[in-house]
Each structure stands twice: as C-alpha cells, then as structure tokens.
Amino acid sequence: MTIEGTTIHRETFVINLGPQHPATHGVLRIKLTMDGEYIVDAEPVIGYGHRMHEKMGENRSYTKFLPNTGRIDYACALSNGHAYVCAVERLAGILVPERAEFLRVITTELNRIASHLLWAGAFLVDLGGFTPLLYTFDDREAILDLLESVTGARLTFCYFRFGGVCNDIDEDFIEGTRRFIARMRSRMPMYHSLITHNVIFRGRCEGIGEIPAETCRRYGATGPVLRGSGVSYDVRKAEPYSAYPLFDFDVPVYHGGDCLARYLVRLDEIVESMRIIEQAIARLPEGPVMAEKVPRTLKPAEGQCYFNVESARGNFGVRLVSDGSDTAYRLKLRSPSFSNFSLFRECSRGSLLPDALALLGSLDLVIPEIDR
Amino acid sequence: MRAFGKYLKEIVTGSWSLLVGMWITLRQIPVRPVTVNYPYESLPMTNRFRGHVELIRNDETGEPNCVVCMACQKACPSNCIRVEGHKPEGAPHRIPTLFMLDFTTCSLCGLCVESCKFNALEFSREYNQASLSKEDYQMDLLQRGGKETH
Amino acid sequence: MPHDLFREIARLVLYVVGLVAFGAFNAAYLSLLERKESAWFQRRRGPVEVGPFGLLQPVADGLKLLGKQLLVPRGADVLLFKLAPVAVITPAIMCLVVIPFSETIGARDFSLGLLMIYSFGAINVLATLLAGWASNNKYSSISAARVVAQNIAYEIPLLLIILALVMVTHTFNLREIVELQSGGFWQWNIFQISASPLMPVAFVIYVICMLAETNRAPFDIVEAESELIAGAFTEYAGMSFGLFFIAEYVNVVVGSCIGIILFLGGWQCPFGLLPGLHWFLVKLYLFCFAVIWVRWTFPRTQFYGLLNLSWKILIPLSLVHLVVTAILVKLF
Numbered sequence: 001m002t003i004e005g006t007t008i009h010r011e012t013f014v015i016n017l018g019p020q021h022p023a024t025h026g027v028l029r030i031k032l033t034m035d036g037e038y039i040v041d042a043e044p045v046i047g048y049g050h051r052m053h054e055k056m057g058e059n060r061s062y063t064k065f066l067p068n069t070g071r072i073d074y075a076c077a078l079s080n081g082h083a084y085v086c087a088v089e090r091l092a093g094i095l096v097p098e099r100a101e102f103l104r105v106i107t108t109e110l111n112r113i114a115s116h117l118l119w120a121g122a123f124l125v126d127l128g129g130f131t132p133l134l135y136t137f138d139d140r141e142a143i144l145d146l147l148e149s150v151t152g153a154r155l156t157f158c159y160f161r162f163g164g165v166c167n168d169i170d171e172d173f174i175e176g177t178r179r180f181i182a183r184m185r186s187r188m189p190m191y192h193s194l195i196t197h198n199v200i201f202r203g204r205c206e207g208i209g210e211i212p213a214e215t216c217r218r219y220g221a222t223g224p225v226l227r228g229s230g231v232s233y234d235v236r237k238a239e240p241y242s243a244y245p246l247f248d249f250d251v252p253v254y255h256g257g258d259c260l261a262r263y264l265v266r267l268d269e270i271v272e273s274m275r276i277i278e279q280a281i282a283r284l285p286e287g288p289v290m291a292e293k294v295p296r297t298l299k300p301a302e303g304q305c306y307f308n309v310e311s312a313r314g315n316f317g318v319r320l321v322s323d324g325s326d327t328a329y330r331l332k333l334r335s336p337s338f339s340n341f342s343l344f345r346e347c348s349r350g351s352l353l354p355d356a357l358a359l360l361g362s363l364d365l366v367i368p369e370i371d372r
Numbered sequence: 373m374r375a376f377g378k379y380l381k382e383i384v385t386g387s388w389s390l391l392v393g394m395w396i397t398l399r400q401i402p403v404r405p406v407t408v409n410y411p412y413e414s415l416p417m418t419n420r421f422r423g424h425v426e427l428i429r430n431d432e433t434g435e436p437n438c439v440v441c442m443a444c445q446k447a448c449p450s451n452c453i454r455v456e457g458h459k460p461e462g463a464p465h466r467i468p469t470l471f472m473l474d475f476t477t478c479s480l481c482g483l484c485v486e487s488c489k490f491n492a493l494e495f496s497r498e499y500n501q502a503s504l505s506k507e508d509y510q511m512d513l514l515q516r517g518g519k520e521t522h
Numbered sequence: 523m524p525h526d527l528f529r530e531i532a533r534l535v536l537y538v539v540g541l542v543a544f545g546a547f548n549a550a551y552l553s554l555l556e557r558k559e560s561a562w563f564q565r566r567r568g569p570v571e572v573g574p575f576g577l578l579q580p581v582a583d584g585l586k587l588l589g590k591q592l593l594v595p596r597g598a599d600v601l602l603f604k605l606a607p608v609a610v611i612t613p614a615i616m617c618l619v620v621i622p623f624s625e626t627i628g629a630r631d632f633s634l635g636l637l638m639i640y641s642f643g644a645i646n647v648l649a650t651l652l653a654g655w656a657s658n659n660k661y662s663s664i665s666a667a668r669v670v671a672q673n674i675a676y677e678i679p680l681l682l683i684i685l686a687l688v689m690v691t692h693t694f695n696l697r698e699i700v701e702l703q704s705g706g707f708w709q710w711n712i713f714q715i716s717a718s719p720l721m722p723v724a725f726v727i728y729v730i731c732m733l734a735e736t737n738r739a740p741f742d743i744v745e746a747e748s749e750l751i752a753g754a755f756t757e758y759a760g761m762s763f764g765l766f767f768i769a770e771y772v773n774v775v776v777g778s779c780i781g782i783i784l785f786l787g788g789w790q791c792p793f794g795l796l797p798g799l800h801w802f803l804v805k806l807y808l809f810c811f812a813v814i815w816v817r818w819t820f821p822r823t824q825f826y827g828l829l830n831l832s833w834k835i836l837i838p839l840s841l842v843h844l845v846v847t848a849i850l851v852k853l854f
Contacts, residue, residue, distance in 0.1 A: 015660050037664075037825070064449035067481035128740065128822025131397060134564035138406050145418075152422040152495065158481040166486060167420065194396045199386035200740055200820050203827045296487075354824055383835060390820065397563045397819045407566040 012040050019048050025122060026367025032353070039356055042348045044341065049371040057331030062088050062162070062298045065331070070156035072333060073369040076115040077157045078108045079311035083318040085160040086241060087307035091300035091322050092162065099287040100164035101243040106177070106280045107147060107159065109273040113184070114143040115312035116266045119364045123263070124195065126361040127204050132195055139187060142180045149173055162298060163291030174281055181274050188271065196264070205259040209359030211347055212257060219346075220339040223314025224269065225363055228262035230255040235310040247279045259362040266364070297326045313337055313364055337369040422480040423496040425473060427513045436514070438492040440466040444484035450477040453484060468514060475501075475509040537629040541618045549771035550580035552810060559811065560818045590760030595658055598757065602656035607758070607765035609649035613642035614772035621779045622697040624789045624799040635696040636684060639780060640677075643735060646773065647673040650737075650744065653766070654754035665754040668825060669737070669744045675832040676734035676741075682840035683724050683731070686847040687784055690717040696780075700788030707792035712785040716854075718847040720839075725785045727836050727843075732777040734828070736770060738813060740820040741828055778809040 017030040027048035033041040053072055057065050069084045070077035082104060089096065096104075117140045121133030144154045150169055151159040159165055195201055211221070213229040226233055234251040236244045252268035254261035302324045308317035314336025321330040340363045348356040408415055417423075427436040440457030456470040485493045503509065554569065554576065561568030569576030594600055620635035622628035632638060647670060654666020690711070691699050703709050711717075712725045734741040744754055755766050782788060782805045789802040823831070 013660060060449055063447070063483060066483070067449055067479045071479075124821060128742070129820055130560070131564055131818050134566065138565065141406070149418040149420060152418075152420040152482070153480065156479075158479075158483075161486075166482065190396060193389075194393050194819075197389045198393050198820065199382075199389045200823050200827075204821060204824055352825070354822075393819050394815060397815065400565055401562045403565055405561075405566050409567065409570065 011035075025361075025365055028365075028367045028370070032356075034353070037352050039348050039351055039353060042345050042356065044345065046341075046367075046370050049368040051368070051372065053372045054331050054333060057328050059327065061326045062300075062328065065328075066161070067156075067158045070153075070158055071368075072372060073311065073313065073316070073335065073337070073366050074156050075118055075366050076111050076312040077155065078104075078111040078159065079309050079316055081157065081160045082108055082242070083307050083309040083311075083316050084320075085162060086309070087305050087318045087320045088162055088298065088300060090307060091303060091305045091320060092298055093301070094163045094291055094294060096164055096291055097288050098243070098285050099168075100289045100291075102280050102284050103165050103169060103289060104160060105243045105247075106277055107150065107157075107165075109276050109280075110143050110147060110177070111157070112312045113270050113273050114140045114147075116270050117143075119266060119312075120191070120195075120263070123361045123364075124201075126357060127201065129195075129201070132191070135187075135191075135194075139184060142176075142183065146173060146176050146180060149176070161290065161294075163294040164289045166290070168289045174284075177277060177281060181278060184270070184274060188267070191267065196267070202260065204354075204358055205263060205362070206256075207258050208355045209259045209347065209351070209362060210257045211343060215343055215346065219343040221314070221336075221343055222339065223310070223312070223336050223364075224262050224265040225314065225340050225343075227251065227253050228265045229257040235308055235315050239308065241307070241309060243280070244276075246283070247276050249276050259358050262362045262364075299324060299326050308334070311336060313366065313369070314340060333372055335369040335372060337363075337365045337367070341365050341370055417497040417499065421495065421497050421499075422482065423498040424475050424478065424480075424501075424511060425484060425493050425513070426496040426516065427471060428492055428494050436468060436471075436492060437490050438468045438471065439490050440468050441490065443487045443489065444493060447483045447487035449481065449483065450479060452476075452478045471513040473511040473513055475511055476506065537619075541629060542615060545615050545618055545772045545775070546768060548775050549768040550584065552771045552774065553583070553767070554580050555810065556814050556817075559814045563815070563818050584764070587761050587764040592762055593757070593759045595757045597658040599656040599658075602652050603757075604762075606649050606653035606656060607762045607769075609652060610646060610769040611765050611772070613645040613649075614769045614776060617642050617776045618772070618779075620696060621776070621783070622700060622788065623802050625797070627799060628697060631695070631697055634694045636688070636694045636699075636780075636784075639776065640681065640684070643773075644673075644677070646735075646769075650754050653758070657754070657757040659757055662754050662756050665744050669754060672737075672741065672743060672825075672828060673735060675829050676731045676836075679727055679832060679836040679840040680731040680735065682837070682844050683728050684784070686718065686724065686840070686844045687711065689844075689847050689851050690714065696783050696788075700783055700790065703787040704790050704797065707787065710785065710787040710790070716850075718843060718850060720843040720846055721785075723839060724843050725781075727840055728781055728785065730831075730836065732781060733813065733816065734832070736773040736777055738770075738774065738817055740816070740823050742817075742822060743825055743828065774810060774813055775806070778806055778813065782806060782809055 012033050012035045015032045015034055017028075017032055019027040019029045021028075029045040029048065031041075031043040031045065032039055033043075051071075053068050056068055060068075065084070066081065069081040072080050088094075117136040121136035124130075124132045147157065148154050150167055150173055151157050152167075153159075159167070211225065211229050213226070213231050215221075216226045216229050216231065222233065222235075230253060232251055232253045235241075236249075237251055249272045252265050252272065254264050300322045302322055304319065304321040306317060306319045308315050310316075315334070316336055317334035319330070319332040319334070320328055323329040344356075344360060344363065348359060351359070427438060429436050438455070438457075440455055442455060445451075445453045445455050452474040454470065454472045454474075455468055457466045457468040459466040480495075482495070485495060501509075557579070558568040558576065569579040572578045572582045594603055617639045619629045620632045620638055622631070650669045651666045654662040654669065657663075687699075688694060691702055693699060699711075703711060707713065712721055714721050718724070737744045755763055758766065782802070786805055786809075787801075788805075789799060790797045791801050
C-alpha cells in the first residue's frame with residue numbers, strides 16, 4: 001500500500017531589509033521572502049548610491065578624474081587610485097621612479113590595514129559586540145594620522161599622480177610607521193583572545209555562510225572571500241605590479257569557506273601587510289618621487305588598457321579606452337564588491353536571518369562601490 | 373563516553389574564553405581615554421592638512437602672488453574657482469580683482485595648488501567650518517588675509 | 523485602633539512611594555552607569571556635558587522622552603498597544619515589594635516571597651508579546667515570537683536552581699534565607715559546598731538565566747539592533763518606550779537583588795561585623811556593574827545557540843545539581 005504525500009502550502013511573507021538599516025553597510029535594499037525564520041529568497045535591489053563615476057570619467061580629463069578614484073571605495077581609496085594611475089601610465093608610456101613605487105606600496109598597504117580594521121569592527125557590531133569596534137578604530141587612528149601627515153587627507157586620498165606621488169615623506173613618517181607596526185603587532189594577540197577564541201563569536205561564525213570555491217568562481221568573487229574558500233589567488237602574486245615583486249610575503253588561505261575563515265584571512269593579511277611595509281621602509285631608495293616630463297594635459301596614445309590591483313575587498317580593475325584626446329573614451333571600473341555580493345542570493349537561501357546577516361557582513365561590502 | 377568528555381571540554385573552554393574576554397575589557401578601565409573632549413579641547417593639525425585653499429601673500433607688500441594665469445581655474449575638476457584680473461599701468465604682471473572659491477563643491481583634491489607655478493595657493497588648516505547658511509561657503513579669498521591657523 | 527490604622531496607612535503610602543522612587547531612580551541612573559561604564563571599557567568618556575560628570579543626563583533623557591508625541595500606528599490594536607507598557611512595568615515594581623533590603627527595611631515579609639517574584643516575572647513575557655503583536659509590524663511580531671521561546675527556555679533552569687535552594691533552606695521567605703547566611707562570607711549560600719558541591723555552578727547558572735530573562739546581552743535577541751531595528755518596541759515612541767526602558771532596568775535590579783539574597787548573603791557583611799543596608803547596596807551595584815560588563819564584552823548569541831545553551835547545557839546541569847542536593851539533604 002502506498003501513501004501519497006501532498007505538499008502543505010506554507011505561508012511566506014516578504015520583509016524588507018530596507019535602504020536604511022544598521023546591518024547593511026551603506027544604502028542597500030534586500031527583499032527577503034521568509035518562511036518563519038528561514039530565508040526562502042533574498043532579492044537585492046541596488047542603485048541607491050549610483051553616482052555615475054564612469055560617466056564622469058568620460059567627461060573629465062585624466063587628471064581631473066583623480067579625486068573621483070578616492071570616492072569609489074572610500075575605505076581603501078589608495079588602491080583604486082593605484083589602479084587608475086597605473087592604467088593611464090601604461091597607455092601613456094610613463095615610467096615611475098623607484099622611490100615613488102615604494103611610497104605607493106607603503107601607503108597602499110597602510111590603507112589596506114586600515115580597511116581591514118574598519119571591517120573587523122563593523123563585522124563585530126553586526127554580530128552584536130560593540131566594544132571591539134572602538135579598539136580597532138583606536139588602532140586605525142594611528143594609521144590615519146600617519147597618512148594625514150603625508151597626503152593631507154584621512155579617508156579619501158588624492159595622493160597618486162601620473163608618474164609618481166605628489167608629496168615626499170620625511171623621517172617622522174618612517175619613525176611613526178615603525179612605532180605603529182610595533183604597536184599593532186602587540187595588539188594582535190589581544191584581538192585573538194577577545195574575538196577569535198570567544199565561544200559566542202565562534203558559534204556565530206563557524207560553519208555559517210559556507211561558500212564553496214566553485215560558487216566563487218562562477219560569480220567572480222575575489223579577495224578574502226575567495227581566499228577563505230581555499231583558492232590561493234592574489235593579484236599581487238598572480239599578476240605582479242608596482243614594487244610587489246621585490247617583497248617577500250605570503251598569501252593567507254583558509255579552506256573552511258565560512259565566515260570564520262574569511263575573518264582569519266583578513267586578520268592574517270594585516271600581519272602580511274605589516275611585513276611588506278617593514279621591508280619597504282628598510283629598502284627605501286633615494287630619488288625623485290615624480291617622473292620628469294609628464295605633460296600637463298595628458299593625451300595618451302589611442303588604445304585600451306586593463307589594469308587590476310588587489311584592493312582590500314578583492315580584484316579592483318580599471319579598463320581604459322583612449323581615443324587620443326585628453327578625456328577617456330570609456331572608463332570601466334570593475335568593483336570587487338559587486339561580484340562578491342552577487343553570490344549572496346544563492347548562498348543565503350535556506351539560512352536563518354542572523355546567519356544571512358553574518359554572511360553579508362563577512363563579505364566586506366562597501367555599497368557605494370557596488371553602485372559606483 | 374567520548375562524546376560526554378567532549379561536551380564537558382567544550383563547556384570548560386567556552387567558559388574560559390568568556391572570562392578572558394571579560395578580563396581584557398576590564399583592563400581598559402584605568403587607561404586614559406583616547407578621545408578628546410572636542411569643543412573644549414582640540415588637536416593640532418599636521419602641516420599638510422588640507423583645509424580650504426588660501427592665497428599666499430608676498431611678505432613685504434602684502435599683495436597676493438597670483439598673476440591671474442587661470443591655471444587653477446582650468447585644473448579644478450569641480451569648477452569651484454573663479455578668477456578675474458586686470459593689468460594696471462606699469463605693473464609687472466596682472467593682479468587679481470576677484471578670486472572666489474565655492475567651497476560647497478570643492479573636494480580638496482589639491483590639483484589647483486599643484487598647477488600653480490607662481491606659489492600663489494596653499495592649503496589652510498581650518499576645519500571648524502560649520503555654518504548655518506550656504507553663503508558663508510562662497511569664499512572671497514582676496515578678503516581673507518593671510519593664513520589663519522587653529 | 524484608629525492609631526494603628528493610621529500607622530498602617532502611612533507605612534503603606536511611604537513604602538509605595540519609596541519603592542516606585544527607588545525603582546525609577548535606579549532605572550534612570552543605571553542607564554547612566556551603563557553609558558559611563560561602556561565608555562570606560564571603550565576608552566572614551568561617556569556623558570560629561572549635562573551636570574558634573576554627566577550626572578544630570580538621565581534627567582535630560584527623561585525630559586526628552588516626555589516631550590515626544592505618543593504615536594499609535596495605523597492598524598494596531600489600540601487597547602493592547604497602550605496596555606503593554608503598563609503591563610511591563612507593574613510586575614517589575616510589584617516584585618520590589620517582597621525584597622528585604624535589610625533586617626528592618628522590607629515592604630512585606632511574605633512567606634512565599636520567592637514564588638511571588640517568579641510568578642510576576644512570567645507576566646513580563648506576556649507584556650512583551652502583547653507589545654510585539656499589537657504593533658502591526660512584521661519586525662515586532664518576529665521579535666515577540668522569539669521572546670516567548672527564549673523566556674520559556676530560561677525559566678526552567680531558573681526554577682530548578684531555586685527548587686534545589688529551597689531544599690537546602692527549607693523556606694520560601696526571602697528574609698529567612700538571608701538570616702540563614704549570617705556569619706562570615708563562608709556562610710553564604712554560594713559557598714555551601716556541604717549542601718551541594720555544585721553550588722558555585724548553580725550561581726553561574728542563575729546569573730545566565732537572569733540575563734536571559736531580562737533580555738540583556740548577550741541574549742538580547744529581542745532588541746537586536748543590527749537585525750530587527752528595535753524588535754518588539756519598534757513602534758513605541760516617547761514615554762511608552764521610556765516605560766519599557768525603565769522596566770528593563772527595574773527587572774535587572776530585581777534579578778540582582780534576588781541573586782544576592784539567594785547566593786551572596788543579602789545584607790550580611792562578609793566578615794560578620796556590621797550587617798545592614800549598606801552591604802546590600804554595595805553588592806547590588808557590584809552585581810549591576812557585572813551585568814553591564816558582560817553586555818559590552820560579548821557579541822550576541824545566535825537564536826538557536828541561545829536555546830541550545832538552555833536545553834542542552836543549563837537544564838542537564840541544574841537537574842544534576844537538584845539530584846545531588848536532594849541526595850545530600852536526605853543523607854545528612
């Protein structure tokens with residue numbers, strides 16, 4: 001005798017994780033279809049922060065677009081500037097002096113540490129622990145003071161120029177950086193015992209939000225999201241640029257694919273960045289910080305160029321098509337947050353709401369970068 | 373039996389991690405606060421801090437160094453600078469009669485300062501710029517005399 | 523006879539006013555203590571503007587809340603919506619009636635005091651459920667459902683611990699429980715290993731259950747700010763929100779009072795010298811300090827982690843404690 005089962009129709013309701021929400025870092029709207037506590041579907045609605053940077057790239061000359069690069073992803077502004085400046089330099093055939101390359105690496109790695117510290121604090125706030133945010137911001141303050149003494153800005157830097165950097169550093173900066181690295185090294189054990197070993201934190205992150213490596217490949221996710229799923233891909237090693245081939249550093253990879261793996265990847269990246277900065281400071285060459293003979297109005301040769309760098313969030317790319325005039329014909333920005341976020345819909349199906357929010361937090365999204 | 377041992381071990385290590393965390397936060401109490409009580413105390417700005425731009429004046433004559441070459445106006449991505457000037461009789465170069473900075477659109481990028489070949493523009497270090505009216509941000513740089521430091 | 527009646531009425535009025543004032547004053551200044559203490563842990567200063575060291579900050583907060591309009595959202599059940607804040611604060615203040623603050627101060631020396639406290643504690647759950655449901659808001663409904671599951675799960679180990687304690691002290695009367703702990707601190711119930719070797723563990727279980735019952739972090743799923751805005755209280759504005767706020771702090775005070783009465787000796791001095799109200803207050807504020815300390819150190823537990831903690835860890839441990847206590851009471 002067979003008994004046939006029928007599916008019972010369960011009522012689902014739609015809840016809006018609206019553009020204004022404490023957990024989405026920026027203006028992001030997600031329409032959640034929920035069955036009780038479980039998520040059936042999560043449809044994202046983006047575009048609330050669209051500022052038409054790519055269009056501005058077509059309307060402004062190459063030099064005038066420089067301040068825009070700092071605003072695309074404000075948490076790691078120097079990486080974006082690096083990508084754009086290197087793309088233009090490659091098209092125009094400008095060579096950068098060695099000291100400028102070293103300065104670019106030092107400031108970009110400091111910015112990466114600042115971005116990861118910001119992420120760590122904000123991630124813990126999403127999980128409900130408000131205190132570590134203040135500790136990471138205290139450390140980040142030291143970095144921002146250092147970068148302010150060099151570039152004059154604290155968040156949206158406009159420091160790189162075609163052919164080098166605009167200001168040189170002095171002894172105070174080198175001393176300050178050394179002191180910061182020593183201090184940060186002594187703080188890492190505290191972060192590990194306060195957060196990483198904490199049983200409540202582990203319960204929120206271990207085994208939550210698992211992203212298999214194949215999903216990352218299909219959606220084009222890069223950065224700590226990919227390295228937390230076991231794939232060792234870092235643009236600084238795969239397609240080396242600037243002065244990175246001269247330094248000895250490792251790429252941290254964890255195979256868990258869960259939120260804890262991504263968290264550990266980022267904390268290890270902070271340590272690796274400190275190694276790079278130490279080596280760069282020890283071997284800093286003398287010389288000019290700006291190439292000579294860079295024309296005031298830059299008119300690169302006709303052609304196109306794609307340049308990608310490793311920003312704190314992943315692979316940030318700039319595709320530049322030039323038609324020989326002083327404005328670009330097409331400027332396309334490949335933002336890592338867009339690709340990282342696109343796997344949220346698939347990976348959050350069937351999970352609980354707090355787990356989905358932990359996954360969203362661990363992807364390290366900066367929403368204005370998604371919308372550009 | 374092994375499962376029971378694992379269960380007990382989890383309870384013990386979990387509780388210990390909680391106590392360690394509580395000790396770390398308690399240790400922060402005697403430490404001096406890192407915050408500065410802002411309106412009553414403030415921090416000095418670094419030399420390269422970017423406040424709004426200022427005209428550099430000649431030490432002897434007190435006149436701005438600007439020769440109205442319009443390089444800053446052309447270099448600005450946001451069109452915030454407006455310069456006008458004329459060349460009086462017998463003067464070696466033009467002098468500015470109007471130098472307006474629209475600070476509401478300025479992004480502090482520094483392209484104007486870098487494009488000036490006559491050492492006429494620099495960043496000030498002002499950051500206390502709160503105001504209730506938009507007109508306060510249409511800055512007439514000729515009237516503001518010299519660098520005000522805070 | 524009229525003289526006694528007059529005395530009785532005067533005593534009643536004084537106690538009512540006193541307890542409400544105590545409850546409200548504590549709630550207001552505990553909110554300031556929370557802000558200051560979180561600031562110390564985070565290396566900043568906390569409120570310093572209003573009054574010296576920010577001491578008038580709760581007054582400013584209260585005036586701000588009083589000045590706001592009381593909104594009733596469209597489609598909400600008006601009677602239940604307005605009833606919920608009242609239903610939350612009344613049991614909290616009622617529990618203060620049976621608490622003995624010292625040998626002579628205590629509104630009612632009730633022989634079933636301990637039982638009464640937990641009966642009133644259950645009304646708190648009902649009131650939060652009313653608030654969540656009557657708001658006509660999806661976030662509030664989800665949060666109300668969570669509150670019910672959480673509070674039911676944590677009532678059980680709490681009552682098991684109290685049951686074991688009553689086996690040891692043979693009385694429900696709170697005053698007598700404290701009097702049994704007179705002497706030095708070795709007489710306090712937390713150290714009575716002879717009654718049950720798991721007594722300190724029972725105290726820890728009591729603290730965890732108290733945090734969960736009062737919806738304090740790390741168990742504050744109800745008010746999970748990062749997920750559900752303000753949970754069950756999203757639609758409340760002005761002083762009705764203020765009442766929920768006050769009720770939460772009065773619940774913390776009541777929970778702390780019971781904790782120190784049951785386990786830490788109430789008004790008894792640690793060395794048996796000068797028992798009195800001052801010791802009670804010192805212990806009460808140290809306990810509140812610890813509650814706030816726990817809140818600002820840890821992230822929030824996951825909802826199923828919270829329920830797992832109760833059903834899989836706390837209930838077995840408290841059952842073991844109950845059985846061990848029962849055996850030892852029978853044998854000795």
